[in-house]
Amino acid sequence: MVNKPLLGCIADDFTGGTDLASTLVASGMRTLQVIGVPREPVPADIDAIVIALKTRTQPAGEAVADSLAALDWLKAAGCRQFFFKYCSTFDSTPEGNIGPVADALLAALECRFALACPAFPANQRTLYQGYLFVGELLLSESGMRHHPLTPMTDANLVRVLQRQTARSVGLVPWHTVSRGAPAIRAAFDQLEQAGHGYAIVDALDDGHLRAIGEAAAGHRLITGGSGVALGLAENFRRAGLLGDNRQAGALPGLEGPSAVLSGSCSLATNAQVEHWQRHRPSFQLDPLRLAEGRDLVAEALAWAAPLVAREPVLIYGSARPEQVRAAQEQLGAARAGELVEQALSRIAVGLRELGVSKLVVAGGETSGAVVKALEVRALRIGTLIDPGVPWTRTLGDRPLLLALKSGNFGSVDFFEKALGRVE
Ligand SMILES: Nc1ncnc2c1ncn2[C@@H]1O[C@H](COP(=O)(O)OP(=O)(O)OP(=O)(O)O)[C@@H](O)[C@H]1O
Numbered sequence: 001m002v003n004k005p006l007l008g009c010i011a012d013d014f015t016g017g018t019d020l021a022s023t024l025v026a027s028g029m030r031t032l033q034v035i036g037v038p039r040e041p042v043p044a045d046i047d048a049i050v051i052a053l054k055t056r057t058q059p060a061g062e063a064v065a066d067s068l069a070a071l072d073w074l075k076a077a078g079c080r081q082f083f084f085k086y087c088s089t090f091d092s093t094p095e096g097n098i099g100p101v102a103d104a105l106l107a108a109l110e111c112r113f114a115l116a117c118p119a120f121p122a123n124q125r126t127l128y129q130g131y132l133f134v135g136e137l138l139l140s141e142s143g144m145r146h147h148p149l150t151p152m153t154d155a156n157l158v159r160v161l162q163r164q165t166a167r168s169v170g171l172v173p174w175h176t177v178s179r180g181a182p183a184i185r186a187a188f189d190q191l192e193q194a195g196h197g198y199a200i201v202d203a204l205d206d207g208h209l210r211a212i213g214e215a216a217a218g219h220r221l222i223t224g225g226s227g228v229a230l231g232l233a234e235n236f237r238r239a240g241l242l243g244d245n246r247q248a249g250a251l252p253g254l255e256g257p258s259a260v261l262s263g264s265c266s267l268a269t270n271a272q273v274e275h276w277q278r279h280r281p282s283f284q285l286d287p288l289r290l291a292e293g294r295d296l297v298a299e300a301l302a303w304a305a306p307l308v309a310r311e312p313v314l315i316y317g318s319a320r321p322e323q324v325r326a327a328q329e330q331l332g333a334a335r336a337g338e339l340v341e342q343a344l345s346r347i348a349v350g351l352r353e354l355g356v357s358k359l360v361v362a363g364g365e366t367s368g369a370v371v372k373a374l375e376v377r378a379l380r381i382g383t384l385i386d387p388g389v390p391w392t393r394t395l396g397d398r399p400l401l402l403a404l405k406s407g408n409f410g411s412v413d414f415f416e417k418a419l420g421r422v423e
């Protein structure tokens, strides 16, 4: 149809980018994810483009600058609507970066109002009266309270976002959302007229998210998790701008061995690691030993080399909260995280030298580091493995199939399931 992308997205981490991209692909938008602001031309047959940044845990000023550069590029590419993707668990600190980045994007787009909805019911994130639930637990009682970089200790998102912005934060509650798009649109108008800059929007199921998407058809900026993107393709179709691309997620396969790299310490990933270890080989990276100068990268690669031709291997830093705490107490959270990220990145490069062509990577920060080390610039998005996690194929020389898994996503047998789809 049109040669300009319709939707321009800015994701605050890499796995978050692929999560959003997979939702767009599933709704029939041909989607490209680029790593940072593109330096080379992007393919023309694209309906949506996701620029994946690593802004979630950067200092707020840097996160704002990177996000504005991405917005400039997307505007110049001709996008009509913009999406700021953050985590479905609203990962942030009192300093940001959700508020500061959203504020800067609103100002740059000369808008006064945006919705904020991280709900992702397919992954058990729901919002009720402004309170975010993970499964049956409040966010602040879920595993997210122990997150190594962005511990979430308050489930009330009106309060959480208000701490990060000078604009006023309102709420569109569930009883309005359940009345459908016209009621939601009216609530947005009322909040904007009353001087609110943001509306946290409740959502309990995908029907709510589609209605919120429909109500936001005229919004220049939408902020949220991937769930609230569910209804956006339909807006473009209604406007006659988008066809019905059933093959939006078709990807050519690749021959070669596979491996799993995990730096996420979330409850879900830890369970996936344990599940894998019951039947398959694994190698642990301990940040304390890395800090002592032990060359675990060389050890891991020497361990993997004879194995990987026969069967997939897992190399992981993932650890339980008490081990993570012990490492952080000695090294500091940032240094412990960086040591594991750097080691996994170098191992990813080494595995590619060993011929590995399919990699599953667990953790957003970890994926960011690995993708950077592999010098991946862009990913074409394929079909879903589990909600929020698609296979992707890198563009350029030496293509790889990558599945970048957000920490908390995926069934307990996710690693095996992902590899089973491409072997
Ligand atoms: N044993 C460990 N001790 C301390 N930190 C660790 C350890 N293993 C991994 N880490 C660090 O913890 C951080 C985990 O963040 P990452 O974003 O990769 O996973 P996640 O937060 O679970 O995923 P997501 O952001 O997708 O929810 C990384 O910086 C990683 O290097």
Ligand SMILES: O=C(O)[C@@H](O)C(=O)CO
Pocket (backbone or CB within 6 Å): 013, 015, 016, 017, 019, 020, 086, 087, 088, 089, 120, 225, 226, 364, 388, 406, 407
């Ligand atoms: O929204 C989510 O939960 C994920 O896409 C993510 O961003 C986790 O890093």
